[in-house]
Amino acid sequence: MPLLRAVLPDVDPVVHATLPLRERIRIAATFWADNGFGTPRYVHLVYILKVTVWYSLGGLLIISATSDLGGLGNIDQWWKEPVVYQKAVAWTVLMEVVGFGGAWGPLCAHFKPFTGGARYWLRPGTIRVAPWRWVPGTAGDSRTLVDIALYAALLVSLATAVVWQGDRVPAALAAGAAVLLVVNGLRDSIVFLAARGEQYLPALVFTAILDGADLVIAAKVLIVTVWIGAGFSKFGLHFANVIPPMVSNAPFVPGTFARRLHYKDAPDDLRPSKLSWGLAHFGGTCVEILTPLVLLFSTNETVTLLAVGVMVSFHLFITMTFPLAVPLEWNVLFAFLAVFLFWGHHASDGYALSDFSEPWLLALIAAALLTCPVIGNLRPDKVSFLPSMRQYAGNWASAVWAFSPGAEEKMSRLDLPAPPMTDQLMALLKYDRPTAEQCMSLIAGWRSLHSQGRGLFSVLIDRYDDIDQRTVREGEFMSNWVRGWNFGDGHLHDERMIAAIQARVGFEPGELIVVFVESQPVHKRVQEYRVIDAALGVIERGTWRVADAVAQQPWLPDGPIPLEVTWRAEAASGVTSEVTT
Template sequence: MGFINPSPPPVEPATFVRLPLRERVRILSTHWADDGFGTPRVLHVVYVLKMLGLYFGVGIWIASATSGIAFTDVGSWYDNIVVYQKLAVWLMLLEVIGLGGAFGPLCGHFRPMVGNIRYWIRPGTIRMAPWGRRVPFTGGDERTWFDVALYVGVLASLVYPLAAQAEPVPSQFLPAGTGAQELVPPQYFVPILVLMPLMGLRDKVVFLAARSEQYLPIMLFSALFGTIASTADFVDLVVVFKVVICVVWIGAGVSKLGAHFENVIPPMVSNSPAMPGRWIKRLHYRDAPHDLRPSRVAWFMAHVGGTAVEIIVPVTLLLTTDATVALVGALVMLAFHLFITSTFPLAVPLKWNVFFGFIAIVLWVGFDPGTYNIWSFSEPWLLVPVFALLTFGPILGNLRPDLVSFLPSMRQYAGNWASAVWAMKPGVEERLNELPGVENQIDQLQRMLPTPYERDDADLTLQKTIAWRAMHSQGRGLFSLLYTHLDDIETRTVREGELMCTTILGFNFGDGHLHDARLIAAVQKRLGLEPGDLVVMWVESQPIHRRTQEYQVIDAALGVVERGTWNVADCVAQQPWLPDGPVPVQATWTAEGYVRRRTLGVAPEQLDGSSV
């Protein structure tokens, strides 16, 4: 890849778009192994400058302007808990606006590069109520002026604690050896603790985009434990903050158990501009470009460098009282997050990773674990509800992923995602522009600056994401469904569900629950498509105790027409382009009258005969 221009396409775009789908997936997945998304390096520079300048430069400046922290004294950033509070609020505000993880081309926002606020401050755009049929006054899928006012209220409620002047903790309430401390007054967190859940009931997209599962607990415990009337109170507050971050780490580590995560590592490393040569990228594949299954190196990176680190080190940090052990553990987690940041994963959760690495230093180096540890918690029984609250989402989400978003389930970038691919007849993609606030990404790319894309080049660029999906375990199952259900697949436009979601809702972060049958129904309500115009293959995350994933075939005009399962082991054994044909799928329910269309070029014995 170049500094200004993306990496050259592996095939002339005009030729590429006329190739069979399986061949396109093969070409782009093998190309991804060497070049990733092929993003110009100038965009990586933009992301880095934004991360260091907007996220942390401005964030710490805000903390210093509203407290006794000296902006020019880097040492003071690490030993005052108010920095932790202010940064959490600031980063949540940026996420809600759209300047956080879902910003820019690596999340499908090409021009303009900001989604979120442009959609959520506009009446008439689509919203997604999580329990619209059960919670009064939350039904419907259209954003109203009330929703806009509530969203503006959420923004104001985040500015409120940011602008609040921090109050010093009386020195007599600080343990010996602890420097001067300040805290945001507890009452300043109450508005966001009220308004964000209300916003979530009206539109779960805003709630999840805010990374509420990460930041709301910090604000909740700041409100509950932030009144300091004794030394024990301040120790308890810091310890609870340590518990919060450790539960996030351990939950993420547990989610990486299984076969999915080792398939995440190779395409993630291939996308890294920090890798010094293609040979390092190819080490993560068995025999690139011929065999793109993960190698032993990828397995080691996934389950030793990933799973083990995210479980063992946080458990150690949570239990240790030794400053040296804490220092080593904090540095390991800092390095862990910096490595993830260097790969520029799609959806670009850069600032979250740097924030957690930074906070590891704050909590375990800035606050001596000999004093601030769970063994010194003043009321040990209170840790039970704290742990119960923090682990409820991960436990339920791993057992019943259909009930919980992968974000509260703490499965960030674990590869075990609810996912989808869209297959549209000619003209349907263009009709998406009829939706309020929506411009399809082909049109966005053709308006890119400084160099607009040609139509075929834009199409090839978007198809890189379906190849990326095929490199992951669930992608092989989704493409198997395409081949076994649609005999006209070569005439259709196939798009990654995440890109469609971020186009229609303004945000997506890998959570297929945002673009499930309910979103397809909302699109159908507005476009009135004919049966077969838009067919979506959708799959739920794998429960931790099962070996299968449950899928749905959704026709926009007909609703869900088939449900079934596939074995994860069958998916991970295949190449992204499925040269041996579709993986076996087992239909468990078929809508009355629905018949699969036989795929051209696929032998009947490769299909599930019960539904053919």
């Protein structure tokens, strides 16, 4: 890839816009297989500088300067101190919840400006969506001064924890940050999820209630739960489809030959190859389940050191692929914590599970950590895929949006701190509008390379005769623009967000159609979809078999996959009727 210039498909952008949707998806998918997003290399350099200088070095400087430990010159004498864990977590949460961590920058559709997060959550009137409307004091969908004050208080509490002078973060300060994170999340789920609260909230709680060996052992149980939960989520048919587009987007993969090895027969057959299947389930599933178990129970220093090396390599590999959600800080932290927790505090030195002071409390902690993953895998409609520990497993709630000609312009009625994504691209890369639109179409190709993409596009193609004339957008990118953040969670841009947009914009029936699909439950072979008309609400529900989706090519050359409609509304009259197929 060029250092300063993006790469695009070799099709005239004006001609590209006139092609049928399936042909545009074919062009985008085959292009992605060879080039990924086509991102200029300077963008990756910016990410590298952010994670190495700002996050890693900046974090170490703050920790060493404020923890009575000594400077970086004698880091070998203090890197194992518990306060390093406490402050590393607080620093990471602060970076994430401000919007400087994952979901930052051009690889998450923040083209110009690069940051969402605080730019939205410190702005009155922006859209917020409470996870449970029945919780008192959370009604409404508009950010108020109360929300801004709560969010600002969270930032202050985390910043104070980071710079607190002493050999530990005070329990009251950690508890305050934890409470504020929960309260913010009850008002707007996106703040909690952006902070990666499902992983860092327990760490804040441990800081508040535990000390010494108990803190370290509980932290071990937490990170092992995250690893194993993610590994378990990779069972099934989805994850093998994640590897090829992720590797294709990795800037350090040399040439198209290496990228094409991950597909059956690129560019004609873009289903995952046996190599991708092996990377997915041996390099992914097995590593994330077996290696953490070794770390948790090993008392042999050599075995532990080898297992630590495996997990560090695992996280560095993910970091080097620059996946679209760009969870770089998360991977760097987890690579460090693998060393800190299991090598720096080896089980044979008094940090084994059996060394926890109150076994009943450790059992309670483990049960609490498993609650969301268990419920989320059985009822993914009730729990975000992040607390369900299904990070980057391919089994996501997702959505695509389809605007009728000219209808997308109505989105300008929203009061947002960033312009539409095509305008951002035009400002960042000096594109004209047709070229910016062509660049945006590449995300449809990325989505189609994943299992749920074939189903989402099947619904659009099967249900709407005018789909070739519509503007199709990726729901995750729309969430980044409208709400300031997303990390693969379709719940953040489901019918609740669409209703909030509709209240401000006022689409006519048919102008904005959203096809939404829920994650696959662990005990079912289907995914449930629904069609949302912004003006009418949900107008159709149905299912498709996951096996049918993964068997098809991304651009659906044989037509839409089989769909089973379970309910459909008579949209014209507002009367609903049951449909059987």
